[in-house]
Amino acid sequence: MYEKNGEKYFIVDSHMHFWDASPANWVAGHENYAKGWIECFHAYQSLGPPETHWSLEHFQKYSEQDLMKDVFDDGYVDVAVFQPTYLKEWYSEGFNTTERNGALSENHPGKFIVNTRFDPRDGDAGLKDLERNVHRWGSTGVKLYTAEWKDGSRGWTLKDPEAYRYLARAQELGIKNVHVHKGPTIWPLDKDAFDVSDVDHAATDFPELNFIVEHVGLPRIEDFCFMATQEPNVYAGLSVVIGGLMHARPKFFAKVMGELLFWVGEDKMTFGSDYGIWEPKWQIEGFVDWDYPGDEFSDYPRVTTATKKKILGLNAAKLYDIPVPEELRLPAEAGAPAAKDDAQLVEDGAQV
Amino acid sequence: MAGVGAEVGAVLAALGTVRDPELDEPVTTLGFVSSCAVSPDGVAHVRLRLPTYFCAPNFAFLMVADAHDAVTAVDGVSGADVVLEDHFASDAINAGVAARAGFVASFDGQAAAELDDLRADFVRKAVMAGSDRVCRPLLAAGRTPDDLAVLTLGDAPASPDRERLRERRAELGLPSGLGDPLLVDPTTGEAVGVQALPLHLRRARITRVGAEANSSMCRGMLRERYPTRGQGQTEEHS
Numbered sequence: 001m002y003e004k005n006g007e008k009y010f011i012v013d014s015h016m017h018f019w020d021a022s023p024a025n026w027v028a029g030h031e032n033y034a035k036g037w038i039e040c041f042h043a044y045q046s047l048g049p050p051e052t053h054w055s056l057e058h059f060q061k062y063s064e065q066d067l068m069k070d071v072f073d074d075g076y077v078d079v080a081v082f083q084p085t086y087l088k089e090w091y092s093e094g095f096n097t098t099e100r101n102g103a104l105s106e107n108h109p110g111k112f113i114v115n116t117r118f119d120p121r122d123g124d125a126g127l128k129d130l131e132r133n134v135h136r137w138g139s140t141g142v143k144l145y146t147a148e149w150k151d152g153s154r155g156w157t158l159k160d161p162e163a164y165r166y167l168a169r170a171q172e173l174g175i176k177n178v179h180v181h182k183g184p185t186i187w188p189l190d191k192d193a194f195d196v197s198d199v200d201h202a203a204t205d206f207p208e209l210n211f212i213v214e215h216v217g218l219p220r221i222e223d224f225c226f227m228a229t230q231e232p233n234v235y236a237g238l239s240v241v242i243g244g245l246m247h248a249r250p251k252f253f254a255k256v257m258g259e260l261l262f263w264v265g266e267d268k269m270t271f272g273s274d275y276g277i278w279e280p281k282w283q284i285e286g287f288v289d290w291d292y293p294g295d296e297f298s299d300y301p302r303v304t305t306a307t308k309k310k311i312l313g314l315n316a317a318k319l320y321d322i323p324v325p326e327e328l329r330l331p332a333e334a335g336a337p338a339a340k341d342d343a344q345l346v347e348d349g350a351q352v
Numbered sequence: 353m354a355g356v357g358a359e360v361g362a363v364l365a366a367l368g369t370v371r372d373p374e375l376d377e378p379v380t381t382l383g384f385v386s387s388c389a390v391s392p393d394g395v396a397h398v399r400l401r402l403p404t405y406f407c408a409p410n411f412a413f414l415m416v417a418d419a420h421d422a423v424t425a426v427d428g429v430s431g432a433d434v435v436l437e438d439h440f441a442s443d444a445i446n447a448g449v450a451a452r453a454g455f456v457a458s459f460d461g462q463a464a465a466e467l468d469d470l471r472a473d474f475v476r477k478a479v480m481a482g483s484d485r486v487c488r489p490l491l492a493a494g495r496t497p498d499d500l501a502v503l504t505l506g507d508a509p510a511s512p513d514r515e516r517l518r519e520r521r522a523e524l525g526l527p528s529g530l531g532d533p534l535l536v537d538p539t540t541g542e543a544v545g546v547q548a549l550p551l552h553l554r555r556a557r558i559t560r561v562g563a564e565a566n567s568s569m570c571r572g573m574l575r576e577r578y579p580t581r582g583q584g585q586t587e588e589h590s
Binding site: 033245 | 374403404405406440477480554555557558559561562563564565566568569572573576577
């Protein structure tokens, strides 16, 4: 919980990690990738305020104590959602697996939601793994990397029949939230790996699932926004948006937020710190203080305290059925967090 | 340098015509040219760099290939040695470009198509972003969206932004003459009608915001990675 000027904010960090990218975990022969990956992440951290930067060594592997202090003691977070990233081709034990996250979560009941993952190219065995992970860790969400390279495959899309089989099974198992990474490409795909049209198809065909597009499709935010306006179950995951732009590029941050508020709306945007890339503390403090810097943004939707409460926690709490204490909820007139019927903009226009 | 072979300045100017397809900005001003020299035998030696080790290899390939072509075409250049440094796919890209092998052959088994469609997609985005750059000042000066629907390119005041927009439209084979409509659909080339215009302008604006925010983040990452200034690098304008 974060409190400022008498207002109390319930905080859900809906996108964060507990990784091990230390040299001891690098796969022999693939050290360049393992090293390049974590150094690339570390460079992203440089876009945050200087006093929040870590040494590369600390960044490669932080401890459970570090995480608990940064995210909960100092970082105001009430509930955090672990999003796994495997990368086992480069990291022997994986970069940030369901098991690694899950083991930490068991030491701190009530603090974490442990999401798992799947890759439709894993066939029947992958479905069993998914089932095992859901049962073992109580996962209600998955994180998907459609651009991941595997055994000569150039990635996959949510439109693939195999992906539909996995989505159907995930839904049967009780998965509600599908976080899709639409961000930096790492493999030589000949198509645009930021393409979000596959989310469009899956969101239409699986209306009971929520699709949270992490990093809002940056750098294809326009494609994401056009799609999101037409799909009531598509959400904007703000990981990287706040961390990467709010401090380093305040003017662009204001424009990107203005566009998201216009196209997607405040009921469908969720905060994620992307910890350990950035600590949540400065992001939450800065966002609560934030407003458009000047008149040139006057044709974007206004930002209110209710807007910030929804984005920082109430929307994600709704998606994950996280109980919110009475005093941290919104009055009814502020609108329903994570309301699915908010996105009517283009749809209405297009039907005229 | 004078007298023999090409001037470095001419090579650099040629590199200034090579754009990052995704950001629609020259590789020079973005800071991607770490060095540029011409040896006595007339070979142009160019070193390129990118903001991260994992920048999308398809775009990286296009930039290296375009740089190779642009440099080779400079008067007095006898050969081009263009090398992308510090990238996970440097070897494949450099070898493929040097052999003029194309993207598919350079990434054996990992790519199924050449990059022409991808490039065209991004030129269309550049047309949308460019439309915002040209139209926003008109709207600020009191023109209404209804006005814009009947204006031609020649009705917009001459400016670098207008010329850039015309160039991008010409690249796609879209109408780009001064007598052609100011706003056209970037796929069909049809004039945008009054009814569709407000949404078209909104789309143009967000496309520009996306590209400029992306460019800004790339510049930040590049600065973190390389303290040295690139050849022809400029600060971003906002």
